[in-house]
Amino acid sequence: MERPRRDDRRGDKMTDLHVYDTTLRDGAQQEGLNLSVTDKLAIARHLDDLGVGFIEGGWPGANPKDTEFFARAARELDLRNATLAAFGATRRAGGAASTDPLVRALVASQASVVTLVAKSHTGHVERALRTTLAENLEMIRDTVSFLVGEGRRVFLDAEHFFDGYAVDRAYALEALRAGVESGAEVLALCDTNGGMLPSQVADVVHDVVSTLGLADNAESRVGIHCHNDTGCAVANSMAAVDAGARHVQGTVNGYGERTGNADLVTVVANLQLKKGLEVIDGHRLAEATRISHAISEVTNVPPYSRQPYTGASAFAHKAGLHASAIKVDPDLYQHLDPKGVGNDMRMLVSDMAGRASIELKARELGFDLDASDADDSALMQRVLSSVKEKELRGYTFDAADASFELLLRHELDGSLPEFFTVESWRVITDARGEADALSEATVKIVAGDRRHVRTGEGNGPVNALDQALRSALAKAYPEIEHLELVDYKVRILDAAHGTDAVTRVLIETTDGTTTWTTIGVAANILEASWQALIESVTYGLIRAGVPPLT
Numbered sequence: 408m409e410r411p412r413r414d415d416r417r418g419d420k421m422t423d424l425h426v427y428d429t430t431l432r433d434g435a436q437q438e439g440l441n442l443s444v445t446d447k448l449a450i451a452r453h454l455d456d457l458g459v460g461f462i463e464g465g466w467p468g469a470n471p472k473d474t475e476f477f478a479r480a481a482r483e484l485d486l487r488n489a490t491l492a493a494f495g496a497t498r499r500a501g502g503a504a505s506t507d508p509l510v511r512a513l514v515a516s517q518a519s520v521v522t523l524v525a526k527s528h529t530g531h532v533e534r535a536l537r538t539t540l541a542e543n544l545e546m547i548r549d550t551v552s553f554l555v556g557e558g559r560r561v562f563l564d565a566e567h568f569f570d571g572y573a574v575d576r577a578y579a580l581e582a583l584r585a586g587v588e589s590g591a592e593v594l595a596l597c598d599t600n601g602g603m604l605p606s607q608v609a610d611v612v613h614d615v616v617s618t619l620g621l622a623d624n625a626e627s628r629v630g631i632h633c634h635n636d637t638g639c640a641v642a643n644s645m646a647a648v649d650a651g652a653r654h655v656q657g658t659v660n661g662y663g664e665r666t667g668n669a670d671l672v673t674v675v676a677n678l679q680l681k682k683g684l685e686v687i688d689g690h691r692l693a694e695a696t697r698i699s700h701a702i703s704e705v706t707n708v709p710p711y712s713r714q715p716y717t718g719a720s721a722f723a724h725k726a727g728l729h730a731s732a733i734k735v736d737p738d739l740y741q742h743l744d745p746k747g748v749g750n751d752m753r754m755l756v757s758d759m760a761g762r763a764s765i766e767l768k769a770r771e772l773g774f775d776l777d778a779s780d781a782d783d784s785a786l787m788q789r790v791l792s793s794v795k796e797k798e799l800r801g802y803t804f805d806a807a808d809a810s811f812e813l814l815l816r817h818e819l820d821g822s823l824p825e826f827f828t829v830e831s832w833r834v835i836t837d838a839r840g841e842a843d844a845l846s847e848a849t850v851k852i853v854a855g856d857r858r859h860v861r862t863g864e865g866n867g868p869v870n871a872l873d874q875a876l877r878s879a880l881a882k883a884y885p886e887i888e889h890l891e892l893v894d895y896k897v898r899i900l901d902a903a904h905g906t907d908a909v910t911r912v913l914i915e916t917t918d919g920t921t922t923w924t925t926i927g928v929a930a931n932i933l934e935a936s937w938q939a940l941i942e943s944v945t946y947g948l949i950r951a952g953v954p955p956l957t
């Protein structure tokens with residue numbers, strides 16, 4: 408086995424600040440997030456593309472999956488930017504690091520960096536470890552020096568550091584000293600319970616840096632690891648860096664135990680784009696939105712639309728007043744150019760829109776309208792009135808871009824391209840004995856010069872309608888085969904009316920490259936679904952460039 412080189416400095420970036428990712432370890436401690444070895448390898452590749460300095464891969468020896476991850480990583484991962492770190496704990500009380508099976512597993516992982524969680528809070532030493540304060544310091548010294556002797560760079564995660572500092576500052580600092588004196592390169596101060604506020608973090612980090620003499624050029628550095636229980640994980644990380652921390656930990660999308668960890672992308676973007684510290688290559692930061700979403704695909708946790716910088720709504724504008732100023736200069740309502748993090752500005756059209764919103768949205772969709780032209784201006788007013796009137800009835804166009812585009816096209820051309828006419832549709836649902844209920848739909852349409860009558864079966868009425876409609880259109884429009892319904896959402900509006908309430912249906916469709924959403928609103932759930940289905944198909948055929956009947 409090739410011995411890892413302790414002088415491998417790949418994780419050290421141009422600005423002297425480590426960007427240390429723990430998505431695969433602390434991120435994986437999030438409720439409901441479960442990664443296979445293959446998922447972890449895929450995420451590691453994304454993190455390397457993002458340009459982080461270190462990727463904490465997991466805890467080898469603690470479970471077979473993480474052990475296998477490191478074995479496969481050694482064979483399969485060709486990291487260009489990042490260094491892989493193995494996470495583990497100091498040795499057991501009363502034992503020896505050299506014979507501790509979990510410490511040996513860290514060595515066997517072949518990772519050149521080992522991050523050790525160590526106790527620095529007297530109460531945790533006495534009550535959780537159930538050992539003496541002196542033995543805990545010995546556990547740190549023994550484990551760090553053993554791993555350094557094995558050629559590893561050792562980073563120390565001082566667990567519950569801030570709480571421990573409040574209870575017994577001298578002991579918390581003593582735990583760090585034990586690490587430094589044994590060769591630990593990083594002393595990451597952990598806000599394990601996530602209860603700190605930025606001013607507290609700043610004061611403690613400042614004290615640690617000055618008391619232990621760990622300012623800029625010292626061999627060891629102070630790091631920060633924050634949880635988000637006060638909603639301050641990012642702010643606390645920033646405060647720590649301001650106070651002298653030179654190693655910052657976090658996870659992509661803020662995954663982690665309880666309320667999560669500091670979102671590393673937000674921290675990096677703040678450091679880079681707000682404070683001018685080049686902590687990762689600039690062109691890599693411009694991939695951040697794509698990478699954050701790609702990682703969401705792997706974790707199967709839907710992306711949070713309001714995630715700072717990378718969320719779908721991070722640069723989406725709904726209010727008419729905002730749009731009218733953005734028309735003059737996007738900077739008037741944006742804190743930076745979304746391109747810096749690979750995101751895009753979007754205009755949302757709703758009942759809060761004004762004519763400027765319609766003009767900008769139309770431009771985003773490829774229609775050049777000019778507010779100074781009287782005809783265009785009148786058209787924008789008609790579209791706006793139609794949007795507002797429909798939103799009053801339950802439509803919501805900011806969630807249904809494709810339906811808005813159809814409405815706009817209708818106003819522009821006086822009608823929509825007609826691909827088919829609907830004669831009738833109906834659905835029956837049949838339940839027999841213990842078997843699951845099945846639905847059957849019949850659709851009668853005219854497409855081209857022929858009438859098509861088709862039935863479709865499905866596990867629900869909308870599925871059956873979709874099947875029947877596709878079957879009826881397949882001959883005239885073979886392109887329909889590429890369209891797939893990927894999501895269906897129903898909301899009952901004004902529930903106070905019970906079954907008389909209005910139903911809003913949103914349907915998301917894909918053609919394999921793009922997805923779009925259409926909307927239907929009606930008293931009857933099937934009628935609302937049918938409207939959304941018809942718009943989804945119409946939009947799909949327009950996108951595919953299919954010539955209409957009219």
Ligand SMILES: CC(=O)SCCNC(=O)CCNC(=O)[C@H](O)C(C)(C)COP(=O)(O)OP(=O)(O)OC[C@H]1O[C@@H](n2cnc3c(N)ncnc32)[C@H](O)[C@@H]1OP(=O)(O)O
Nearest residue numbers: 466469470496497498499500524525526535536537566599
């Ligand atoms: C703050 C953090 O998030 S740190 C990361 C936490 N992550 C995890 O716990 C996930 C992986 N953990 C595991 O798979 C298991 O807990 C293992 C394999 C590590 C240990 O499992 P077990 O041997 O069954 O022990 P168990 O989980 O019940 O208890 C943890 C033991 O580690 C000890 N321990 C806790 N922290 C440390 C430390 N920093 N150094 C040494 N020992 C420690 C505890 O005192 C306890 O000892 P005990 O068994 O003598 O009571």
Ligand SMILES: CC(=O)C(=O)O
Nearest residue numbers: 524564566567597599
């Ligand atoms: C080490 C770690 O994850 C913590 O203290 O939160």
